[in-house]
Amino acid sequence: MNIIKLFTSFSLLTLLFNCGGSNPAANSLFEISLEGNQKKFVRNQNIAITLLNKKEKTINNVTYSLDGKTVNVSNNKIKLDVATLGNKSIKAKISYEDTTVEIEKKITVLSSKSPEIYTYEIINEYPHDIQAYTQGLEFYKDTLYESTGRRGQSSLRKIDYETGKVLQQIDLDKAYFGEGITILNDKLYQLTWQSKTGFIYDLNSFKKTGNFQYGNSKEGWGLCNDGEKIFKSDGTEKIWFLNPSTLIEEEHIETVSNKSVFNKANELEYVNGKIYANVYQKPSIMIIDATNGAIEGVVNFSGLKDKVTKHKDIDVLNGIAYHPTRKTFFVTGKNWDKLFEVNILKK
Structure with a gap:
């Protein structure tokens, strides 16, 4: 009976960690690095972005998204082309070694002008x-x-x-x-x-x-x-x-x-x-x-x-x-x- 309960608890934890948001296991492998390690930017700013490959995995493909929309990477930079300001999340979908994971980086997009x-x-x-x-x-x-x-x-x-x-x-x-x-x-x-x-x-x-x-x-x-x-x-x-x-x-x-x-x-x-x-x-x-x-x-x-x-x-x-x-x-x-x-x- 105790073994069954332990297995059930483990299964629920596994389910919680692997559904929605960044996978903790993926965060140990990869990290999104932004220009100057900053977290605050302005709308339409072009910022440098790189993917840190902590365990030197063989990466097949990486796509980035912002506000649910795919963003293009040009010369290792992305443009913060967002309709609204505030708290945002840049997500990276990474395909490697027959596995696909997703990680994210929280940022804030500010107004370009003072009130x-x-x-x-x-x-x-x-x-x-x-x-x-x-x-x-x-x-x-x-x-x-x-x-x-x-x-x-x-x-x-x-x-x-x-x-x-x-x-x-x-x-x-x-x-x-x-x-x-x-x-x-x-x-x-x-x-x-x-x-x-x-x-x-x-x-x-x-x-x-x-x-x-x-x-x-x-x-x-x-x-x-x-x-x-x-x-x-x-x-x-x-x-x-x-x-x-x-x-x-x-x-x-x-x-x-x-x-x-x-x-x-x-x-x-x-x-x-x-x-x-x-x-x-x-x-x-x-x-x-x-x-x-x-x-x-x-x-x-x-x-x-x-x-x-x-x-x-x-x-x-x-x-x-x-x-x-x-x-x-x-x-x-x-x-x-x-x-x-x-x-x-x-x-």
Whole structure:
């Protein structure tokens, strides 16, 4: 009986080690070596690549791939021709002595440019509910929609932004912590934080019509859309692309600067090919290329919090909405008593 158990355990370990990813045995034989032993590169960079043959095996063929696509080797170099930035894996498929194995090398592909710095000018100030723990903010036509957070206090609101008056409100069940929202095709989508559940509302009746579950993402933070797909942040470096018909997370980008992968994107707003993302716990907003994840700019909103009433529950900047007719941004914070209309300016 003990022999059978030992054999079964050994078989399972063998199965685990030989299915998917690099084979540990292969790693003892071969290693991918990159130019300068670096791990960080930039998009479209040509880098030297060699295969270290540790045990001097007779190699028949080697093919390299990146993001699942075969890459050509020319003069012992490959081009990092990737559609998106962030964490990547270069894989080598090696045929030797009637055996084929696969190994990989983790790399990071960074933006080639440092983010530009932006500032702001205040155009108008409007009243905002000081008890609203703002998590999501979005305009539809001339009406502002807001999602608030905290369990037992979360809500979805339709607001007259000029007066701060709440026109309609739906309170979430006390089990849920409300997060980001977006509006697409007469539907409003709302995230919750850690419940892996989102809600769908009919925009005209302002009634809940359904819900959806998250996929690979563990949490719900911010939402926005480009008119075709929905973007979702989850507290990691990833921004997911959701199919608006199925709400399935089909792809993702990673938010990346010229120095590192960044994981602080919170509330989102989409404008002309860029995602504007509140930086979690910071008085700033990132401007992100919505196709490849490059952080192209950072808006410094320092000083804005000083213009609101101080009280024990006041919290950080959070909430950004673009008014397409006025072509201005509206920003506020958690438990702020003011909503600011601003222009974003290059410093």
